[in-house]
Amino acid sequence: MKKIVFALMLTATPLLADESTEVLRKEFEAYKATAEARLQSIEKREGRSEAATTGESWKRTMLGFEFHGYFRAGLGANGEGDAMEAFKAPNAEAKYRLGNEAETYIEATFQQNFLSRELMDDDVDFFTKLTFAYVTPTSNNNTFDTTTSIREAYAGARGVWDAKKEAMFWAGNRFYEHIDIHINDFFFRDLAGFGGGVDDVLLGDDLKFAMAWLGGTIDELSSSGTTYENDYHFNKNMVDLRLYDMDAGIGKLALNADIAYFGGDDFSPTNKVESSAGWAVGAILSSALNENTANRFSVQYGVGAAENFKTVMTAPKGIDLPTTPVINTEDITRLRITDDIVIKTGSPISLQAATVLEHYDNGIDTIDWISLGARPVYHFNKYFSLAFEGGADYTNQENGPEGVLGKFTLAPQIQPGRGHFARPVIRAFATYAVWSGSDDFESNVAPVSYGTDTQGLSFGVQMEAWW
Numbered sequence: 001m002k003k004i005v006f007a008l009m010l011t012a013t014p015l016l017a018d019e020s021t022e023v024l025r026k027e028f029e030a031y032k033a034t035a036e037a038r039l040q041s042i043e044k045r046e047g048r049s050e051a052a053t054t055g056e057s058w059k060r061t062m063l064g065f066e067f068h069g070y071f072r073a074g075l076g077a078n079g080e081g082d083a084m085e086a087f088k089a090p091n092a093e094a095k096y097r098l099g100n101e102a103e104t105y106i107e108a109t110f111q112q113n114f115l116s117r118e119l120m121d122d123d124v125d126f127f128t129k130l131t132f133a134y135v136t137p138t139s140n141n142n143t144f145d146t147t148t149s150i151r152e153a154y155a156g157a158r159g160v161w162d163a164k165k166e167a168m169f170w171a172g173n174r175f176y177e178h179i180d181i182h183i184n185d186f187f188f189r190d191l192a193g194f195g196g197g198v199d200d201v202l203l204g205d206d207l208k209f210a211m212a213w214l215g216g217t218i219d220e221l222s223s224s225g226t227t228y229e230n231d232y233h234f235n236k237n238m239v240d241l242r243l244y245d246m247d248a249g250i251g252k253l254a255l256n257a258d259i260a261y262f263g264g265d266d267f268s269p270t271n272k273v274e275s276s277a278g279w280a281v282g283a284i285l286s287s288a289l290n291e292n293t294a295n296r297f298s299v300q301y302g303v304g305a306a307e308n309f310k311t312v313m314t315a316p317k318g319i320d321l322p323t324t325p326v327i328n329t330e331d332i333t334r335l336r337i338t339d340d341i342v343i344k345t346g347s348p349i350s351l352q353a354a355t356v357l358e359h360y361d362n363g364i365d366t367i368d369w370i371s372l373g374a375r376p377v378y379h380f381n382k383y384f385s386l387a388f389e390g391g392a393d394y395t396n397q398e399n400g401p402e403g404v405l406g407k408f409t410l411a412p413q414i415q416p417g418r419g420h421f422a423r424p425v426i427r428a429f430a431t432y433a434v435w436s437g438s439d440d441f442e443s444n445v446a447p448v449s450y451g452t453d454t455q456g457l458s459f460g461v462q463m464e465a466w467w
Contacts, residue, residue, distance in 0.1 A: 064115050068467060071106040075138065076429075076460025078449045084458040085139050085449040087433040089393040089405040090441055091317050093358070094186035094224070096373045096391030099409035099429030099458065102139035105225035107151060108132050124159035131175070135225050147220045147227055151175065151192070164201050166208075171196030176212060177240070177256075178223065179284070181340045181354045182421070183375045183389065187223040188298060188338050188356070189256075189282065191240055193311030203243075210242040216312030223310075232315035234273065236262040236305050251287030251295075256280075260306035262313055262329065271321060273313070276329040278304025295341045300334075307334045316362045318397050331363030342420060346379035350420035365398040379418045387411045387427070403436025405445055424465035431458045 076084030076099075086102045088095040114126040131152035137145075154172025161167050177191040197212030216235040220227045237260065244254035257279070264275035280302035287295045300309055307329070308314055315321060316332055340354040353374035360367045373391030380386070389409045396402040411429040415422045434455040435445045443452050450456040 064113050066109075066111040066113070068109040068111070069107055070466040071104070072101060072462060072464040073104040073106075074101075074460055074462030076102065076458050076462075078446075079457035080449070082449065083139060084460060085446045087405060087407050087431070087435075087446050087456060087458075089395050089403070089435070090401045090444040091367050091395040091397055092369055092371065092393045092405075094181075094184040094356075094371070095393070096183060096389055096407050096409075097185045098183070098375060098387060098389035099411055099431035099460070099462075100407060101462070102137065103226060104134075104136045104138060106134040107225075109152065122159065123165065124157070126155070126157050128155045129153075129174075133221055133225065135221060135227065149217075149219045149221045151217070151221070158200075167201045168199045169197075170199070173217065176214060177242075180223070181338065181356075183340075183352050183354055183373055184356075184371065184391065185224045186338075186354075186356065188309070188336060189284070189300065190223045190310050191238070191258075192223060193217045193238075195238075195311075197240075206245050206247060207243060208245045210240075210244070212240045214238045214240060214311045216310070232267045232273070232313070232321060234262065234265045234267075234313040236260050236311065236313050238306065238311055248285060251285050254284045254286075256282045258302075258306050258309075260304070262305040267321070270325055272326055274326060274328045274330070276305040278302065278306035278329075280306035280309060282309070289341075292345055293341065293343050295339070298336075298338045300336045302334050304330050304332060307332045309334075309336070317360060318362050318365045318367050318400055328363060331361070333361045335359045344420055346377055346385065346418040346420065348379045348418075349376055350379065350418065351376045352420060365400060367395065367397045367400075370394045377413070377420060382417055383414055385413045385415060385418075387413055401438060401440035401444065403438045403441035405433060405435040407431065407433045423467070424463060426461075426463050428461050429459060432456075 078084050084102050086095055086100050109129060109131040111127055111129045119126060129152055130150070133149045133151045135147050150173065152174055154170055154174045156168050156170040158168040159165050160169065173194045175192045176195070177189055178187065179189045180187040191212070191214055193214045193216050195212055195214035197210065199210045201209040203209055215237055216233070238258055240256060240258050242254060242256045244252070246253040246255070260278045260280070262276045264273055266272045280300060282298065282300035284296065284298040289295055302309055305313065313329070316327065316329065319327065335358065337357040338355065340352065343349070343351040351374065354371070356369065356371040358369040360369070371391070371393045373389065375387060375389040377385050377387045390407070392404060392406045394404045409429055409431040411427045413425050413427040415425040432455070433445070435442065437454045442454050446456050
C-alpha cells in the first residue's frame, strides 16, 4: 500500500514545460531517490524487533508539507430579527456552544517536515509549524474589531537524543497543553504561549516526562478564539513539569506541577497589579470505558500567579477593575474539577456530556461555578443527524450576582459519517435560553439583545470543520 501511495505522489509531480527539461528531470530523479530512501527507512524500522520499538508512539510523516486547520462560520439572528448575541452566565468561564457562537473563527496551520536523506538515515525528524488565527464578530454585542493573530510559530526535533529517540525538543510559540471540553469550548488547562522544552522522554516502558519554560501570548485572542474583554492580560514566567501516560488501571494518568512568577504591571494610569509568585498542581485521568466510549476526569488547584492554569495573567473574576486601584494576585486561589464523557459513534446515538465544578477566591469574594451539559446526536443515516444540546450554568458570588442560566438548542445537521466529531458539519439551529432575574444577573447574560429580560431566542445556520 505504501508503494502505491508513493507511486501516486511521484506521478502527480507537476512537469513544467520549459527550456530546462534536463534540469527538471534531474530534480525529479533526486526527489524520487529521496522518497524511495524514506520508504526503505520506514520499512526497515517497522521490521525491527518488538523490544527495539517499545514506546515508539510517535509516527513519522511521509509528506514534506502538511496543512491543518479549524474554522467555524455562520449567521444568526435573535428573536427580534437583529444579529444574535451569545448567552453566557456572569462569572462563568465558558458557555455551551451549539447554536450559541456569535463570531467567525479560523485557524490555519502549516507544517514543513525536513526529509533529507541524512535525517532519514539517522531516524530523525525536524519540523517547523505556523498557525494563523482570524476572528470577526457577527454578534449584536459587537465590542471588538476583526482580529488576526499568530497562534503558533515553533520548531521541533525528534530522534536526536540517541538514548531517548522518542523525545522531542521544541522552542517558539506553541499550543502547549491546550486542552478543552468541546461542547462548551472550555480550555480547562491551557499553557499555550512562548517558550521551549522537551516532551515524550520515556521513563521505563510507558511513563513519559515533559518539561517546559513558558510565557504568555500577549495578543487580542483568548484560547477559545474570542477577544479579551479588557486590557488586563499580562505576560508571566512559568515552569511546567509533567508525568503522563501512567498506567492507572482504569486509564492513563497525567500529573503536572507548575510554578509561576509575575513582575507586576499597570493596566491604566490609576490601576496597577502587584507582583506575584504562585504554584499549581493537577491530574488528568483519561479512560477508555470501551472501544466506543471515553471519559476524562481532571482536578486542578492553583495559587497566586499560577491560579488560572494559563501562561497569561487574566482579569480576576468578580472585581470591578476601574474602581480597584491595586490588585494583589498573591491572595487568589482556584480549585477546578471537570469530567467529560464521549460516545464516539452513533448507533444511532452519539453523545458528549460535561461537568465543571469550580471554587474561586479573588482575595475579596468567593465565587462558585457549577456547569452541567450534554449533547446527544441522533444519526438517521450516515449523513443526516439531529443534535440537541442542553446546558446549565450556576454561579454565585459572595457579594455579587447569583443565578442560573439554562440554554437549549436543536440543530439538524449534515455530516460525513455517524461519528460524534465527524467534520465538516453543516447545521441549522434554534436556541432558547432562560435565566434568573436576580440583580446583576439578568442584565449580564445577553445585555444588548435582551437587556433586563430573563429569556431569549436565537436561530441561524453554521458550519464547523477541522482537519
